[in-house]
C-alpha cells in the first residue's frame with residue numbers, strides 16, 4: 001500500500017489524465033472516473049505522449065460515473081468541462097468521503113462557488129492549468145507543451161493540503177505556483193481566455209496568430225482584455241495595464257495555438273461559453289460596468305448555439 005495520498009480523477013480527459021499521470025509518477029495511487037472512455041481505459045490504461053517522456057499508466061481503479069467507490073480518496077480532482085447541464089455537485093457526490101479534499105483543475109470564473117456551498121466542510125483547492133494538452137483518441141492524450149499549475153485554497157489562502165498536493169506535483173515533475181489569492185489568479189488567467197477562447201470559436205476555430213494578425217484582431221483582443229480588467233477591478237482585483245501588452249507579446253511569441261475551446265468547437269463538443277465569458281458579463285452587469293465587446297461576442301455565441309439547436 002502506498003503511504004502517499006490516494007487520488008481520484010473525475011473526468012480523465014486531457015487534463016485529468018495528464019495530472020493523474022504526474023501524481024502516479026510521484027508515487028500516489030491514482031484512480032479515475034470515466035464516462036465514454038471507460039471501456040478503453042479499463043482495457044488498455046491511459047496512454048500519454050509528452051515532452052516529459054512516456055507518461056502512460058494504468059489507473060489503480062477505473063470507475064464509471066455514479067459507481068460506488070471501494071475507498072474514498074484523500075484528494076478528488078475534478079477535471080470535467082464546466083458546462084450548463086453538467087451537475088458537478090452531483091457528479092462528485094458518491095466519491096466525497098468524510099475527509100476527502102476537493103480539487104478543481106478547470107477553466108473559468110466563479111466556478112468554485114456551487115461546490116464550496118455544497119461541501120462546506122471539505123477543503124476546496126482551486127487550480128489553473130497552463131498547459132497545451134488534448135485527447136487524440138479514446139484513452140490517448142497528447143501533452144504538447146507547458147504544464148504549470150497555479151494553486152490556492154478557495155476562496156483564499158494556502159493551507160497544508162495545498163502544500164502537500166503541491167509537493168506531490170513537483171515530485172512528479174510539474175511546476176507549481178502557490179497563491180494566497182486564487183480568485184485573483186483566475187481573473188488574471190481570464191484576461192487571456194475570455195477574449196481568445198470565444199473569439200476562436202466565432203472565427204471557426206482560428207488559432208492565436210490568425211486572431212492577432214487579422215485586420216483589427218489585436219485591437220479587438222486589447223479592447224476585450226481591457227473590459228475583463230475593469231470587471232476584475234470592480235471585484236477587488238485591480239491589475240496593471242502592462243498586462244495587456246504582456247499578454248499580446250507572450251501570445252505572439254508562441255507558435256500559432258488553438259486553445260481548448262477552439263478544439264472543443266472543431267471536434268463538435270460543447271464549449272465552456274458561460275464559465276469563460278458569460279460569468280464575466282453577468283458580474284459586469286452586477287457592477288453596472290459596460291462590456292460591449294464581451295457582450296457582443298457572448299450574444300453572437302448564443303445565436304450560433306440557437307441556430308445549432310443547442311440553446
Ligand SMILES: NC(=O)C1=CN([C@@H]2O[C@H](COP(=O)(O)OP(=O)(O)OC[C@H]3O[C@@H](n4cnc5c(N)ncnc54)[C@H](OP(=O)(O)O)[C@@H]3O)[C@@H](O)[C@H]2O)C=CC1
Nearest residue numbers: 011012013014015034035036065080106107131132133260
Ligand atoms: N486541454 C487544455 O489544454 C486545457 C484545458 N483546461 C481546462 O481544463 C478542464 C478540462 O479540460 P480537458 O481535459 O481539456 O477536457 P476533456 O474534454 O479532454 O476532458 C473532460 C473529461 O471529462 C469527462 N466527463 C464529462 N462528464 C463526465 C461524467 N459525468 N463522468 C465522468 N467523466 C465525465 C469527459 O468524458 P466524455 O469523453 O465522456 O465527455 C472527458 O473525459 C476544462 O475546464 C478546460 O477549460 C485548461 C487549460 C488547458
Ligand SMILES: CC(C)(CO)C(=O)C(=O)O
Nearest residue numbers: 129130131132259260261
Ligand atoms: C491558457 C490555455 C490556452 C492553455 O493553457 C488555456 O487555458 C486553454 O487552452 O483554454
